[in-house]
Amino acid sequence: MEHVASILPLPLTLQRLSENAAVRLRRVPAQSQVARRLPPNWDTHSNNVPHPSRTKRNTPSIIYHLAGMSQPDAEFTIPYLAAPWEAPHPWLHRLKIALPDPRGDREERDDYLTEARNRITSAEEDGSLLCYSDGSKRITNGSRRVGAGFLIIRSGQEVSRGKLSLGPRADVFDAEMMALAIAAKRVEYMVSHSHVPPSSILFSSDNQAAVRSIASLKPHTAQCASIIFRKAVDSILTNHPHVHITVQWIPGHSDFDGNNRADSIAKTAGLLTPTPVFNRTITWAKARAKEKAIRSWGKRWRSERHSAHVHITLPKTPTWKLHPIHDRFRAPNAEMRGRELQSRLVQVILGHCFSGAYNLKHRSYNATNVPDPTCPCDSTTIQTIKHVLRECPIYSHARWHLRLGSPSIQMATVFGTLKGLWSLIDFLKDSGAFRFPRSFSD
Template structure:
């Protein structure tokens, strides 16, 4: 026996037309089921009217296999709760009740002496909490009003406080940045832009692509969707059409022709990680000298401004007879260094295929992109992009029993002649017209994510956290234990549990004269070490005279810059020094 469910969407200019079409669809389903000797459970069927008018949903019902199915207030489809106005308030409330227990379970993994490391906590929070909140979010989140989005923001902030150990009073922008979590409102723009790019990358005639390319007028200005939000994000991020098509369905590995005549090498011998350029140059020359010299040598490189835009792909070809060719190809207005390198590899291989005047000479391709070569080394069946599949198609066409192709990594910017020449050609190619070069979905997604990050940082209010971090998001705290990581986050966020002024402000450090107040001049909040002013994080970082010698020894000045002190290792050292001084003042002499 088999069981499954299905859904039908029937639309009309009025409720009568839509209801008639829905009844016709239900009758067709029941007729097909009876012919296939199957039963339709009419009593389990649900009906939802999507309309701005409440009168359309009143007394609306259809019959399914003789059972009357009245219209309900909401309907759950593939884990998403739909309501009549598509405001998704009920769905957000359902998600919140679902995620709260997960946040509680995450909190149980944060013991100061035995808890998970911060990178592990971030991974669990992103998958276990964020994954549940953002299930199918690209479809429904862009249409959700901000009042309902705020319900999800609260749960994300709860997860952020769990990761960082920051108290409830910590400003939301600081705790989210310290936890490495993006606000839900910012994720909405990124997801909409990515879905729009994926829709445009689908084949001609695909229904989702037709929706993405359509532009029906909006009846209400307050109603948004993934298409409108995606286009707004595209304009702000500089994403333009065309979009590179997605890779068609890949053949299984056992049907892909093996290419034993294509080899890869991602090293040039044992080298230190911090080897100087001259040592890298010598190692590269020795390794290249061991390869066949009577070969077609190809040097490829990719260039991208700041690694994100104005991509250029360059290739320098040396034929066995001494002739040379230079190839310059634009890689796209929005382009990563990785993609520019892949474009250069494809252009070089296409050039070799189009000039087969030395068909038996081996080919050695040198590139300074380990990531590109590592991706290609996985084989033709493992390529996930159209560009990677095209490169393997060219490799398979060029390689054979009488010709071997070797792809070799070489270090960059160490004086290797061919690599330096390819780098110059790539920079020249970046100045070529880029308008006709398609943007791939991954690049569009990263551009939208960068825009969301920049907007999030720009929205930080003026205050301690913006002064300390400027325009940077902090990486995970790399301190050895959970207790030190919590001190780092609390100090940077400005709400440290080791501060007397903070404890007094929340009523945990009352005095005889003052039970609780936010005044930084209150005697109950003065620094226990210097007794000159409130012991705020700003005081410890920059002004406490008791830490003057410590700052001088550590930074070479008693007035360090924010850039010198915001590193997690420096903040952890400061917290340890302050606690040491506090313990001394608490010990009777």
């Protein structure tokens, strides 16, 4: 059932939650009791609080156990850098974040892209600074390469560029955030040394999450990049009251030439010698915990014994993503409605459906009234799932649905392909097979 529902088994879920909790140790205030009880190699360790005795037989405390899943030099966040009730920044209209409405339709998205292009065109014409930034993550010769790059244009001419390699224990979101941060630092230097400072500065990134988070000092992943960005932006806006700054999202790998050039810079940055800010980032650690859980789940699934039926109906190892066949039952645009039909589908996949063979095997009713395992079609053939789908004349009128998914009604094709599962749903709906028996003979 966990496989069909894409629900991580409980032991692996607890392990993943523990690893995610270990990541959060670096955001605990330094004077808190948890931080002071961390192992000696952590900078918040204090000898003035009780610690577990160091013996080989004693199991480590929960705090020590979680600390062993993280690293003292992992990415940290500052929980109280900005008060919860404060706005993301104090600059009002002088620092603008431009993002499309996530609930908008295609027409509203097109209108947003038109506005984004108009901002870029205006910035090129009036001598404003136009900054493109991007992040990259690639696997090269088995090694993880993460890089950040940016490009600065003024009056149609490239005036600066930069790049940074973040090392293997970072993710693309960290690269996107750091690209905006180092671009802002370069812009601050250029504006402070310019005889004619620009009237506006436009940052463009193809990562919506980075655009949404970069100006906020509240605790979040890659907060360090936000701190760097805000220090640079605050300096510009303080020393140059006429300057306006906009951070906007633009789609990646599209007709925005500057973004494509920044993407190339970020890819080359990944090949440089890494200069990581932290031993590991929060984003990388959480992604690694998730990938580790999936690998462990697959290994556990392969090592367990399964029935011959399950080997046919669930031929692949479990994944985190729910099978697309369930989209046909999900609102609001579900093709099939009703929990009963979806329940029958899951029961057939697992082999736990209402059939004569299953009822006899599991004593589905009571010991004194054992159901007849034979099929009503001839009262001699055992009513199995394969018999109902391929042979039983009672359901011959609906079997054409199955032949659309597999002309010869091969079980591996019916259960192993999306088209086959669609045909199975239509068969179950039309035939009513494997429904709970309302009555049965003694």
